[in-house]
Amino acid sequence: MIGLTIFGSVQTKQIRDSRLGLYLMRMLDSLHRLLGRISCDYADARYQRRESIVISVAKGELEEVVSSETSGVGVRVLKNGSWGFASVNSTSDEDLKKAAESAERAALLTSESRRKRIEGLAEARLAKGRFESEARQPLSDITIEEKMKMVFETEKRMRERSADIVSASCSYAELIDRKAFVSTDGAEFELHSSKPSIRAVAVCMSGSESVVGMDAIGVTGGWGDLFAKRDNIAIADRAAAQAMRLLSASHMKGSRETVILNPGLVGLISHEAIGHTVEADLVKSGSPVSDKIGKKVVSDLVTLVDSGHSEHRPGAAGTLPVDDEGVVTKKTTIIEKGIVKGFLFDRENAFIFGREPTGNARAFEYTDEPIVRMRNTYIEPGDWKLDELIEDTKRGYLLTGALNGEADSDAEFMFAVQEAREIKDGELGETYRGVVISGNAFEVLSTVDAISDDFEWDMGFGHCGKGQLAKVDGGGGHIRCKALLGGR
């Protein structure tokens, strides 16, 4: 009998759906048999069954209700120093055999054209056992009718807050994953995780101009975890209140300013503008930090971390106990007190760099091969109180929430900000909308002179894209720094 690991703590527990537990165990046997037939340097096989629900309501009407179930197996083969991968939406022995042969053929073929062969995979602490995400009120205990009711209620609440709110929408999404994984070098695990999320959007019109207020939460856990911070009514109220504030907001002129970034923006810069530059596959191709291990790149107040766990606050959406190569995840310090300490690795790149795998190899669906991805990326909190931080700021802006944007491989970033409040002589003043923050993340984080202690995860709704999706999270306290703000 293998023990069951609950994310964050280890204990023995019966898998909730024992029929499924049996199925996963049989799946493990089947994957073992499959790998036994392949002649290779290394191979792994990953069965994934995903159940998802999406419910969207706008202006009182049901826009979408989708219940989806997908399952299949992805097989990865390393042969003659090269990879091949194949996936199939079946678990029949015949289809799995065909997929394995296809992956083996692809590995042989690509090995002939490779300039540098893969010499090996780094040793790692490989997972054995069952892993299940801790969930207050498992999603399967809440009926789809109750979920629909909650979405309707949230959307209606926003429209009821003010006649100025002309349109509102609310969407709920959940992913419930069950995985079975085996590798030829001994990893063998079953994983059960659930990740629900909710987003509320309120729209006001200012003349012909629309103004959007938004609140969103995404977690790893159950229904109770999703609403642990605030319930759906509070989510609706926050989105509506923001839309109302922005309705009377002005547009600002572009200039370089002192800014206080909220945890959502801290997470976004940590992830998009810094995190991607330390993913080992990108480091290899010439990231601005490729040669910066041991060197100071940002303010010594900044300690930046990527973790498979959910430090400081529970339920971060990118939490995973084991990655899709079977490596047990851990907390990886990327920058410690301003100095670059490490990168994010899969097993292939860890071998090349002579480092230990960090558990960052992730695949979104069974059709995806594992690649280097982040998990929960954050800046360690400081010891300031947010109030003190604002009081201490003579002139600047408090920036809250990100709408969209992008970052380049050179850490240049541009993010549209939901809301900017002016700070004058330590007091919050006028609200601005349509603000864009940009700069080079390393330069911006070099100007950090204060970080607050109010840590939050704040980007668990939605996904990161890198050829394939990944559920990630990010956050921190509030940080004060200098950046270029754009307006209209």
Added chain:
Amino acid sequence: MQADILSLCSHLVRKGLSYGADEIEVFSVSQRSMDAGIENNDVKLEKANTGSSVGIRVFRNRSLGFACANTLDRERLDRTLRNAVSISRNSPRDDNNSLPGARQSSPVGGTYDDTIEALDEGQLLERALRMLGAAKGVDDRIVVESARFEALVGEKALANSSGLERSERFTAIYYDVTAHAVEGPLVSAADYRVNGHRFLEEDDSERTSRELARSIVRALHPKKLESFKGALILSPIASMELLVSPVLFSVDSNNVQKGISKFKGMIGQRVASPSIDIYDDGTRPRGLSSSSFDREGVPHRRLAIVKGGMLSAFLYDQYTANKDSTESTGHASGSPRSVPSIDATNISVEEGDRSLQDLISSVTRGLFVQRFSGRVDPVSGDMSGVAKMSREIVSGTIGDVVRETMISGNVYDMLLRIDGISRDRERILDFELPYFKIEDISITGG
């Protein structure tokens, strides 16, 4: 094979009616894909996927239920069907829920190329390697972060309880390349290109890689720019994001009905400069989004969206058409994994009467914008962001690449102020777009 998935769809339609659905639609796609990937100037991986998806939409007392699964297994699909019917019992009634009836249509040619079906793994890898070689051939400082060449072969089928039964085979190739340049400690900004075609002979991936590499090398030493007001020349890639996407948002009848479209109530009114004609055409031979039928089985057609700068049509699916008491324009879109939503098919902005060189020569001071990265609010039209890989234009001559240059304004206002359209056009995925010139834009240097 086509008959197989179509007959499965028809079988599920009959079964769904027996489970209590008033109306039912079953949409299925079976496909096989292969792609060869490059990473960091080297071969990374070749992969293959075989799969099928079935999406089942039911209406019961005009209430929606939808469920999907990635299988053709009848037992699993029976569970999916029961799930869809069960959801419809608990969702609210909406009188606009209905499925389209069978309409006369003729198949659209040019959706399938047997040379793509015949491609093997080796040929696919060769094309990916040629993309790498083309980029590196331009300049050795180029680092191809990633490149991918994908071939897709599939068939789709749709049946509904109004007697509509359709199926079609399709093929496509897609390629993308992302690269930057390294010169000693200097790392340039990265840039990317993407394209796709229905036919293998249209593969333009090597030229695409070469052009990307040239653009990146020029950006190794970007110049700092002071702020000024001047003209923008938008490349087809930049105008896709900046101008065309907001137009498509605003002609989506769902957004019109929600009251978030700038074009609400503006049919017949001016929305762009008089020289602008925009067409959507899901029947264009070999168009990447061409197909004989949309996600609800309705035939596609050529539709003028903007003619002479005047708004001439909105895009409808069956639901929004019911709401406005009109007919679907055949713009239901999406995969079997989601309920249909509205989307354009192949979009073309008709060519202008000036050469690109002529447009550039007419600029006293301005910016040639290769790509835009930033916020475009399609509701208000407000936009603000960074012009990427962009070049300064002074006295009609195109100059150096500039860095961190922000542009801002309102896209609906910009559409009305377009004062130059090039004859030259580029086809990117399912867009065919010219270069645009717009005067008097705020350009903020970093």
